[in-house]
Amino acid sequence: MSIDLTGITLTYPDGDSRLTALDEVTLHVPKGRLTAVVGPSGSGKSSLLAVAATLITPDHGTVRIDGTGTAGLSRRDLAELRRRTIGIVFQQPNLLPSLTAAEQLQVMAHLDGRRPARSRTRALELLDAVGLADQAHRRPHELSGGQRQRVNIARALMNDPTVLLIDEPTSALDHERGAAVIDLITGLTHDRSTATILVTHDRTHLAAADETVEMRDGRALARAAGEGPAAGQEPVVT
Amino acid sequence: MFVAWRDLRFAKGRFALMGTVIVLITLLVGLLSGLTAGLGRQNISAITGLPADRITFAAPSGGQDLSYADSAVTAEQVRRWEKAPGVTTAEPLGITTTTAAAEDRSTGVSALGVRPGSALAPDSRAIDDRTAVLSATAARELGLEPGGTFTLAGQELTVAAVRGDAHFSHTPVIWTSLTTWQHTAPPLSGGDKPAATVIALTTTGDADPAATDEAAGTRTVTRDASLAAIGSYTSENGSLQLMRGFLFAISALVIGAFFTVWTIQRSADVAVLKALGASTAHLLKDALGQALVLLTAGAALGTGLAAAFGALLGGTDVPFVLTPATVLVPAAVMIVLGALGAALSIRRITSVDPLTALGSAR
Numbered sequence: 001m002s003i004d005l006t007g008i009t010l011t012y013p014d015g016d017s018r019l020t021a022l023d024e025v026t027l028h029v030p031k032g033r034l035t036a037v038v039g040p041s042g043s044g045k046s047s048l049l050a051v052a053a054t055l056i057t058p059d060h061g062t063v064r065i066d067g068t069g070t071a072g073l074s075r076r077d078l079a080e081l082r083r084r085t086i087g088i089v090f091q092q093p094n095l096l097p098s099l100t101a102a103e104q105l106q107v108m109a110h111l112d113g114r115r116p117a118r119s120r121t122r123a124l125e126l127l128d129a130v131g132l133a134d135q136a137h138r139r140p141h142e143l144s145g146g147q148r149q150r151v152n153i154a155r156a157l158m159n160d161p162t163v164l165l166i167d168e169p170t171s172a173l174d175h176e177r178g179a180a181v182i183d184l185i186t187g188l189t190h191d192r193s194t195a196t197i198l199v200t201h202d203r204t205h206l207a208a209a210d211e212t213v214e215m216r217d218g219r220a221l222a223r224a225a226g227e228g229p230a231a232g233q234e235p236v237v238t
Numbered sequence: 239m240f241v242a243w244r245d246l247r248f249a250k251g252r253f254a255l256m257g258t259v260i261v262l263i264t265l266l267v268g269l270l271s272g273l274t275a276g277l278g279r280q281n282i283s284a285i286t287g288l289p290a291d292r293i294t295f296a297a298p299s300g301g302q303d304l305s306y307a308d309s310a311v312t313a314e315q316v317r318r319w320e321k322a323p324g325v326t327t328a329e330p331l332g333i334t335t336t337t338a339a340a341e342d343r344s345t346g347v348s349a350l351g352v353r354p355g356s357a358l359a360p361d362s363r364a365i366d367d368r369t370a371v372l373s374a375t376a377a378r379e380l381g382l383e384p385g386g387t388f389t390l391a392g393q394e395l396t397v398a399a400v401r402g403d404a405h406f407s408h409t410p411v412i413w414t415s416l417t418t419w420q421h422t423a424p425p426l427s428g429g430d431k432p433a434a435t436v437i438a439l440t441t442t443g444d445a446d447p448a449a450t451d452e453a454a455g456t457r458t459v460t461r462d463a464s465l466a467a468i469g470s471y472t473s474e475n476g477s478l479q480l481m482r483g484f485l486f487a488i489s490a491l492v493i494g495a496f497f498t499v500w501t502i503q504r505s506a507d508v509a510v511l512k513a514l515g516a517s518t519a520h521l522l523k524d525a526l527g528q529a530l531v532l533l534t535a536g537a538a539l540g541t542g543l544a545a546a547f548g549a550l551l552g553g554t555d556v557p558f559v560l561t562p563a564t565v566l567v568p569a570a571v572m573i574v575l576g577a578l579g580a581a582l583s584i585r586r587i588t589s590v591d592p593l594t595a596l597g598s599a600r
Contacts, residue, residue, distance in 0.1 A: 046596060050596055053513070053596070055513060055592050055593045055596065056593055075517075075518070076517055076519075079512070079515050079517045079518075080515065080517075081515075082513070082514065082515035083514065083515025083516075084515070086515075088513055088514065088595075088596075090510070090513075090595060090596065091596070094506075094510045094595055096241060096244075096507050096510070096511075097248065097507075098241065098244040098245045098247070098248030098249065099241070099244055103240075103244065107240055108514060108515075110240040110241075111511070111514065111515055111516045111520065112515070139248075155514075159515075167596055
């Protein structure tokens with residue numbers, strides 16, 4: 001297993017009471033599998049992703065990323081875990097305005113203590129993999145929305161993560177470009193054997209997923225095997 | 239510094255604007271420092287150049303502060319100090335501000351009276367009751383060279399030599415004999431002539447100035463402490479140092495304000511970097527490095543301009559001192575205070591929540 005979320009409960013303060021965002025959610029995603037998480041707004045999809053990304057600590061439950069339990073880890077250790085093990089694809093590309101496309105990837109190597117100059121070759125390879133080999137020198141404002149999202153995806157892969165967490169990657173794209181991005185994510189999950197969680201509101205993407213988890217009112221309600229190429233291996237969801 | 243360098247290049251306008259402010263403040267502080275030192279030198283160089291470690295004043299009455307203008311020591315007090323244990327030399331020194339004239343020129347000068355051969359004055363063996371040694375500025379303002387004649391408070395004197403460029407209370411110094419000086423000095427309350435204004439001492443560790451002061455009716459302070467007895471120096475230097483201090487404080491606040499706004503503007507980027515795994519220490523180091531690059535570049539350019547201005551002013555009458563202490567020290571203080579202001583501003587990086595990177599619209 002690469003992502004193990006067990007009995008996760010997460011609450012937020014809401015006036016004098018607390019709002020339950022996640023209620024005893026358990027989710028296990030093995031390597032090489034793409035699990036789609038769907039549900040209406042406020043159902044807990046983003047909270048689930050934030051917990052998996054170690055950006056928020058749940059009230060109850062355990063989080064294990066590639067075998068490492070996150071309970072008791074310092075902020076510094078959690079940052080290192082995110083840097084080395086987890087690739088995050090944000091809903092919006094969240095690219096740094098001063099960096100070129102290649103540098104958006106190189107900064108990941110820099111954060112990990114490697115010399116950015118030496119990582120350029122790998123950055124260019126990844127940009128080539130997402131179809132942006134000829135856009136490496138362009139800054140975000142010189143790229144289209146789809147191109148920015150591809151850079152966002154390539155950046156998440158830069159440090160060879162074993163876990164990919166993807167938040168609404170097609171929300172700002174038209175249908176055609178959105179489909180291309182989903183194809184890319186599916187291919188990367190299987191080719192690079194990452195454990196991938198894809199949060200999406202677009203049910204047309206579910207066909208690409210190996211599994212689908214439906215979230216409602218903070219609970220993982222139902223689960224169905226997707227129609228993706230690796231369908232058949234059941235994720236564990238309660 | 240990977241992101242910081244690229245931010246500097248990308249946001250050229252913003253950083254150029256802030257850099258210009260740093261350059262101008264550094265230039266202003268540099269010019270003010272040179273001017274402060276120059277004005278100070280015009281006030282005190284005759285005293286700081288004395289080969290003495292202590293200065294003895296006539297004890298002021300009524301709890302008044304020491305003052306070069308009011309002090310007048312007697313011959314008896316000079317004799318007591320000459321015989322005091324631990325005192326190597328006790329040289330009487332008369333100081334009066336008066337007017338010197340040569341042909342159609344006249345200028346305000348400080349007449350400093352010494353005993354012929356005294357170590358206090360340069361070339362003092364050439365000084366007698368008819369000759370004087372002029373500082374370079376006094377000679378220039380009076381248009382005199384060695385051998386020339388001039389009048390000092392009605393006495394005609396010959397220029398024995400032109401040596402040094404000592405000033406006292408913003409007037410150039412003319413070194414005279416004590417007898418000549420006594421003709422320029424105001425009489426004591428009883429109508430007698432004062433022996434000197436102060437006594438310049440060189441002492442050893444055996445000296446007991448307090449005991450001798452008690453016996454002689456004098457008060458002795460170190461040479462540097464005696465500068466406070468030059469009234470114009472204390473008030474003038476205090477005002478200029480206050481201005482310098484305010485400039486330093488303003489620069490720290492301006493730099494702090496700039497980096498506060500800058501950090502707020504890029505807090506979304508910081509959240510993304512944190513979410514991607516950047517440690518807070520790494521981000522703080524990056525931001526502080528960026529501030530130091532800006533500060534160092536701005537301070538270097540401002541210092542260069544201040545030095546260039548100082549070099550230009552060197553050939554004029556403007557009292558400007560161009561030394562590492564007047565140009566480099568203010569730049570170093572600017573960098574340190576600016577970095578402090580920036581550090582206080584960028585610490586808000588620690589409070590940026592990486593969670594905001596999820597779902598944030600950019």
